[in-house]
Amino acid sequence: MSTPSPDTITCIYCRQVRGPTREHVLPRSLGGDFVQPILCGDCNSRRLSPLDQALAERSLVALSRIGFTPEAAFDVRLGGDHFVKDEATGLMIDVALTNEVRPVVMPQVHVAPDGSLARVCILTADTDSLKRLDAFIVRQINAGRLSKMYVKLGPSNAGPYARLVMHRENDGYLRAQTAEDAQQLVAILQANWQAAYAQHASRVASGEAIAEGQSILNPSVHVNMSYCPDDVNRAIAKIVLNVLAARVGSQFALAPEFDELRCYILGEDIRHPERLAPDQVAVDSRFVLQLPHDTQPIVPTDEHAVTLYYVPSSLYGWVTLYRSHNFIVKLGEIALSENLFVVHEFSSIRRGNEALDISEIYKRIRAVRQDGQE
Known part of the structure; x- marks a missing residue:
């Protein structure tokens, strides 16, 4: 009682x-x-x-x-920014580190530094995540919020590609090395997202593209934590x-x-x-x-x-x-x-x-x- x-x-x-x-x-x-x-x-x-x-x-x-919280207990995440090199694409992708140090791909779309539309790369762990990423980006574009999303600049080991990352169901951020790259990313997605998504979804449906998360096996994870x-x-x-x-x-x-x-x-x-040693x-x-x-x-x-x-x-x-x-x-x-x-x-x-x-x-x-x- x-x-x-x-x-x-x-x-x-x-x-x-x-x-x-x-x-x-x-x-x-x-x-x-x-x-x-x-x-x-x-x-x-x-x-x-x-x-x-x-x-x-x-x-x-x-x-x-x-490391010690089993997946069956409750969901945990490590704070900070974490990256894994995806062997299928060569990109450094944003991941969440979860129970038992398991990297989980956050739905994201990368655009090459030169802004080439042909080098737009969509990365999700599965087809359900792909659909949720599409719905999220469409909502941001229709509401005029894409250019107002939070921008994370760097770090250098995040790779040169600018990207939009869906952090939670209704939350995300832009990552780029410079503010100009972030602006270019927004412009390309606003103008070409529907075409890029349709092309990628067609490749997934035909089996030409697999769930990228499956390629992350025993990866080296780059951890950035304040x-x-x-x-x-x-x-x-x-x-x-x-x-x-x-x-x-x-x-x-x-x-x-x-x-x-x-x-x-x-x-x-x-x-x-009042006084600190150089390494203190x-x-x-x-x-x-x-x-x-x-x-x-x-x-x-x-x-x-x-x-x-x-x-x-x-x-x-x-x-x-x-x-x-x-x-x-x-x-x-x-x-x-x-x-x-x-x-x-x-x-x-x-x-x-x-x-x-x-x-x-x-x-x-x-x-x-x-x-x-x-």
Whole structure:
């Protein structure tokens, strides 16, 4: 039996009394299915949602998410731009990297740098995608939106051909090396799309052209992904404060001793070193420390886990994601009259979550030690 949410809460981030939303304590994009009414709608959907996206799609953790999330679990995508060389055409084509690092061809049409109509190349994974690409482009042309589509310039390893890429059912972008190439692409498609599509559809129907996606077998994928360490670290800190509120209580999470961490997570107080070495990346390292990749989790797990522990006079959180990504978060200095040790484990494929008691933790640690002695 579920417990109804209160009419109002004090949001653990902005500290305003507002109506609650059902916050995923661990981001749903990472498999989280534990929800609690601890955030207001503004913090949940607007102010903090980009942090969850940065962690799940544009980080080293995102690479594990793509690699270890089976196709049967839920659909995942790696953020950024990714390209595969299509051996059938020699083109660098835009792909989405999905579950188990599987490249999926996004429906697209390429035009040669010289603007030659004879060198218009349509690439889709199957005939259904071809039809959806046609419908999308026709809608853009008829509505006068083709020239207003978002333009991505570069990168150089995307190849010289300008193209229109259908990113989602009703969304897409233009990619080109220069703005002039993008304008030329728009002009050619507006004038010649129907003829180019009819010719390609005829070749597909006759068997002369195959579904191009079938030619992508064990490809080399060119990955272009932006990575902001501050956003990733803030997302990790957010997970810890969420677990603190969910397991220990919102009133405790609202303690003034955690206000500096709260401001950091909200992006209100980000501090970078005044001087950086030539190869050093600017990052606020006051609260979050990412541990080496071969670090063993503080509590053995093959999933995700968050451990809260008190070392007088500071409260810490240890976050383990996909077993191999480990972070220590300092929540703040606080005086507690008794020890605090909380462990919560989350499935990476939305198959539940649970609080781990001392006996379960001891059993796991003992099993790891026995395995190491064999």
